[in-house]
Amino acid sequence: MLIKHNLPASAGFLELAIVPIKTLLSDTDARAVLSRFLGSALVMNDNNGAGDMTLEQVSANFPDFLQPSMLVQIDNELVKIK
Secondary structure: OOOOOOOOHHHOOHHHHHOEHHHHHOOHHHHHHHHHHHOHHHHHOHHHOHHHOEHHHHHHHOOOOOOHHHHHHHHHHHOOOO
8 A cells, every 4th residue: 555654554454543534545546446435525525624534533423424344345445555
């Protein structure tokens, strides 16, 4: 995964708990994954303040929008990014 932090790519799901959405969106491949799962609402419009949240926080606060099972699917795709 191309996210700029000190964790190895194998950290997997942990990244969804600590990496802000805006960091994920700064990577073209990660942005494409989020867009595929979440659509343009979250990806294109950061006026909602979600960019500073992690995906795990979004899921906890808005489970109807981002179900925990979807977090696993997103994580599975993000860890494939090299």
